[in-house]
Amino acid sequence: xxxxxxxxxxFLAEQFPQGARYGTLEKLGDxxxxxxxxxxxxxxxxxxxxxxxxMMGLADVALYAALLGKIGLVPLAVTSNLNINFLRKPVAHxxxxxxxxxxxxxxxxxVGEVFVYSDGLGEPVAHATxxxxxxxxx
Amino acid sequence: xxxxxxxxxxFLAEQFPQGARYGTLEKLGDxxxxxxxxxxxxxxxxxxxxxxxxMMGLADVALYAALLGKIGLVPLAVTSNLNINFLRKPVAHxxxxxxxxxxxxxxxxxVGEVFVYSDGLGEPVAHATxxxxxxxxx
Amino acid sequence: xxxxxxxxxxFLAEQFPQGARYGTLEKLGDxxxxxxxxxxxxxxxxxxxxxxxxMMGLADVALYAALLGKIGLVPLAVTSNLNINFLRKPVAHxxxxxxxxxxxxxxxxxVGEVFVYSDGLGEPVAHATxxxxxxxxx
Amino acid sequence: xxxxxxxxxxFLAEQFPQGARYGTLEKLGDxxxxxxxxxxxxxxxxxxxxxxxxMMGLADVALYAALLGKIGLVPLAVTSNLNINFLRKPVAHxxxxxxxxxxxxxxxxxVGEVFVYSDGLGEPVAHATxxxxxxxxx
Numbered sequence: 001x002x003x004x005x006x007x008x009x010x011f012l013a014e015q016f017p018q019g020a021r022y023g024t025l026e027k028l029g030d031x032x033x034x035x036x037x038x039x040x041x042x043x044x045x046x047x048x049x050x051x052x053x054x055m056m057g058l059a060d061v062a063l064y065a066a067l068l069g070k071i072g073l074v075p076l077a078v079t080s081n082l083n084i085n086f087l088r089k090p091v092a093h094x095x096x097x098x099x100x101x102x103x104x105x106x107x108x109x110x111v112g113e114v115f116v117y118s119d120g121l122g123e124p125v126a127h128a129t130x131x132x133x134x135x136x137x138x
Numbered sequence: 139x140x141x142x143x144x145x146x147x148x149f150l151a152e153q154f155p156q157g158a159r160y161g162t163l164e165k166l167g168d169x170x171x172x173x174x175x176x177x178x179x180x181x182x183x184x185x186x187x188x189x190x191x192x193m194m195g196l197a198d199v200a201l202y203a204a205l206l207g208k209i210g211l212v213p214l215a216v217t218s219n220l221n222i223n224f225l226r227k228p229v230a231h232x233x234x235x236x237x238x239x240x241x242x243x244x245x246x247x248x249v250g251e252v253f254v255y256s257d258g259l260g261e262p263v264a265h266a267t268x269x270x271x272x273x274x275x276x
Numbered sequence: 277x278x279x280x281x282x283x284x285x286x287f288l289a290e291q292f293p294q295g296a297r298y299g300t301l302e303k304l305g306d307x308x309x310x311x312x313x314x315x316x317x318x319x320x321x322x323x324x325x326x327x328x329x330x331m332m333g334l335a336d337v338a339l340y341a342a343l344l345g346k347i348g349l350v351p352l353a354v355t356s357n358l359n360i361n362f363l364r365k366p367v368a369h370x371x372x373x374x375x376x377x378x379x380x381x382x383x384x385x386x387v388g389e390v391f392v393y394s395d396g397l398g399e400p401v402a403h404a405t406x407x408x409x410x411x412x413x414x
Numbered sequence: 415x416x417x418x419x420x421x422x423x424x425f426l427a428e429q430f431p432q433g434a435r436y437g438t439l440e441k442l443g444d445x446x447x448x449x450x451x452x453x454x455x456x457x458x459x460x461x462x463x464x465x466x467x468x469m470m471g472l473a474d475v476a477l478y479a480a481l482l483g484k485i486g487l488v489p490l491a492v493t494s495n496l497n498i499n500f501l502r503k504p505v506a507h508x509x510x511x512x513x514x515x516x517x518x519x520x521x522x523x524x525v526g527e528v529f530v531y532s533d534g535l536g537e538p539v540a541h542a543t544x545x546x547x548x549x550x551x552x
Contacts, residue, residue, distance in 0.1 A: 022191070052217045053160070053195035060190055079190045080523070081495050081545060083221040083359040085387050085405055087380040103403055104363040108522045109494070109547070111361050113389075113403065127379055127389065129361055129405060131495060131545075133523070218385070219357050219407060221497040223525050223543055225518040241541055242501040246384045247356070247409070249499050251527075251541065265517055265527065267499055267543060269357060269407075271385070298467070328474055328493045329436070333467035355466045359497040 003028075003069050011073045012065065023058045023098070025065055031102040031112075033065035038095050048092040050118070050125075055096060056084055059114040059128040062098035067110045067132055070102060076135040080109065084128040090118035096125070109133055141166075141207050149211045150203065160199045161236070169240040169250075171203035176233050186230040188256070188263075193234060194222055197252040197266040200236035205248045205270055208240060214273040218247065222266040228256035234263070247271055279304075279345050287349045288341065298337045299374070307378040307388075309341035314371050324368040326394070326401075331372060332360055335390040335404040338374035343386045343408055346378060352411040356385065360404040366394035372401070385409055417442075417483050425487045426479065437472045437512070439479055445516040445526075447479035452509050462506040464532070464539075469510060470498055473528040473542040476512035481524045481546055484516060490549040494523065498542040504532035510539070523547055 003011075005028045016022055023037040035058055037043070043054040060079055067077060090096055097119070102112040109131055116126040141149075143166045154160055161175035173196055175181070181192040198217055205215060228234055235257070240250040247269055254264040279287075281304045292298055299313040311334055313319070319330035336355055343353060366372055373395070378388040385407055392402040417425075419442045430436055437451040449472055451457070457468040474493055481491060504510055511533070516526040523545055530540040 049216075051195075052198055052220065053191050056194050056220070057189075057191035078187075079224055081221070081223050082190070082194070083219070083405065083497060085219050085379070085407065086217055087387060103361070103400065107550075111363060111403075124379065127387075127405060129359065129403060131361065136521075221359060221543065223517070223545065225525060241499070241538065246412075249501060249541075262517065265525075265543060267497065267541060269499065274383075325492075327471075328496065329467050329471035332470050332496070333465075336466055354463075355500055357497070357499050358466065358470070359495070361495050362493055 002072055007073065008065055008069060011068070012061070015075060022061045026097070028065065028069050031066060031070055033062050033069060033100050035062040035065060035098050036095055039093055044092065050090040050092070050096060052086060055086070055116050055126050056082065056128070058096060058098045059084065059100070059116055059126065060130060062100035063102070063112045063114050063130045064132065066100040066102050066112060067105065070105055071134065074134065077132045079130060080133040081131040082128060084126055086126050088121065088123060088125045090125045091120045094119040108136070140210055145211065146203055146207060149206070150199070161196045163203055164235070166203065166207050169204060169208055171200050171207060171238050172235060173200040173203060174233050174235050177231060182230065188228040188230070188234060190224065193254050193264050194220065194266070196234060196236045197222065197238070197254055197264065198268060200238035201240070201250045201252050201268045202270065204238040204240050204250060205243065208243055209272065212272065215270045217268060218271040219269040220266060222264055224264050226259065226261060226263045228263045229258045232257040246274070278348055283349065284341055284345060287344070288337070299334045301341055302373070304341065304345050307342060307346055309338050309345060309376050311338040311341060311374050312371055315369055320368065326366040326368070326372060328362060331362070331392050331402050332358065332404070334372060334374045335360065335376065335392055335402065336406060338376035339378070339388045339390050339406045340408065342376045342378050342388060343381065346381055347410065350410065353408045355406060356409040357407040358404060360402055362402050364397065364399060364401045366401045367396045370395040384412070416486055421487065422479055422483060425482070426475070436475045440511070442479065442483050445480060445484055447476050447483060447514050449476040449479060449512050450509055453507055458506065464504040464506070464510060466500060469530050469540050470496065470542070472510060472512045473498065473514065473530055473540065474544060476514035477516070477526045477528050477544045478546065480514045480516050480526060481519065484519055485548065488548065491546045493544060494547040495545040496542060498540055500540050502535065502537060502539045504539045505534045508533040522550070
């Protein structure tokens with residue numbers, strides 16, 4: 001891990017000026033990160049459940065955090081592929097949490113997986129695998 | 139097609155009270171739909187490009203529209219799997235458009251594909267395949 | 277787990293009369309299974325590495341085994357979606373092993389993930405998420 | 415297109431010495447290719463339907479052909495991600511055909527989509543999106 005929790009937190013705040021809409025960094029480890037999203041009305045969809053894009057966005061930024069913790073603060077790393085399975089209905093107004101872990105970091109790309117949890121449920125509500133493209137010169 | 143453009147437009151407006159944040163319905167055909175998203179600052183990410191979740195959200199709702207046009211206004215159809223490849227950088231402040239087409243509609247699920255375009259670019263900026271779970275009783 | 281190791285082994289042998297080409301069952305637990313494939317020349321591709329389809333086939337049948345261990349010997353459960361990321365080059369003539377685990381088993385479908393390992397390497401060579409469609413009457 | 419049909423055919427025959435098990439090249443165009451697989455007993459699975467790995471293998475090699483037709487005969491291009499949706503049951507003893515088309519070819523990777531058809535059915539039996547990693551020096 002070549003980036004500290006505080007450095008990454010500051011970087012994400014600067015990079016995502018929309019504020020906490022994509023979630024906040026909770027933990028950072030060697031190749032993994034956890035982020036939390038406080039679900040409010042803008043994240044809900046019909047039936048009172050958390051909207052898919054809110055979970056996808058949280059998963060995406062959580063694994064991005066896990067990657068940057070390993071390779072440094074490279075703003076130009078971009079998502080190239082995201083695959084997500086929605087497993088269970090989240091609790092409507094409960095926070096959701098993404099636990100993201102890199103599976104491989106190569107020269108030009110990185111791949112990892114993310115489990116998304118809903119506070120109050122033991123089993124995950126979604127699982128994603130995501131690939132980032134890493135720019136050549138960094 | 140058992141739902142009209144106007145019926146679907148009204149249904150989406152009611153179901154997604156956040157307004158046009160996920161895009162607006164532009165066209166509806168037999169098993170396909172087109173939606174448009176006017177990109178503003180909240181959809182941008184570092185580097186001035188359109189954020190992945192904005193494209194994922196638009197793709198998801200566009201194929202949901204294409205599905206509902208065929209099976210009727212079933213609010214409980216939910217996304218079960220989404221796979222997206224990001225192909226090119228969209229034009230930063232240009233609208234994005236999703237062209238969604240169902241590939242199969244079965245008893246319990248439906249699968250389709252979506253191309254996302256950025257106004258000003260000929261080639262697609264993203265391609266998604268999405269599966270919806272359709273509730274048993276409808 | 278409502279099926280024993282021996283019952284599942286016999287079922288797979290009967291269902292896949294091509295023999296061990298898709299691998300052999302090594303372990304079976306509550307919602308998980310391990311299968312092994314002895315790599316021979318027919319599984320190799322240019323460069324002496326294990327062909328992608330050999331890894332996909334092993335992952336697919338291993339999670340199928342994990343699913344059947346939970347729901348019973350339902351021959352009509354079929355794969356509806358498979359997503360695989362190839363992470364590292366396997367050792368050319370080493371056996372590969374798939375560790376498969378169900379993430380959710382619902383009424384009409386089941387989802388799980390599989391890590392594929394190559395004997396001699398600590399890190400996984402591939403990761404897959406797979407969805408099966410489960411027939412209505414069983 | 416910088417490779418001819420005959421050159422690519424010869425290359426595939428050499429690279430895949432298992433012979434026609436993965437299919438034969440039928441057509442080659444600018445960024446697209448078609449391959450055919452004569453389904454025999456070794457490709458079938460329980461219920462008399464074509465096995466998933468046979469369709470995955472054909473899709474994979476067809477898009478590989480479409481890519482090589484554009485970038486030249488680079489044996490080290492390898493599949494990094496494959497996502498496939500199985501849409502319909504193929505006709506049991508009918509040939510299957512893959513129509514593969516590149517969506518983007520970049521410096522370090524290429525992405526495309528493949529529709530798989532079963533002779534005798536008008537609608538596709540499977541749809542795949544596949545990413546290849548292209549080696550740096552070529």
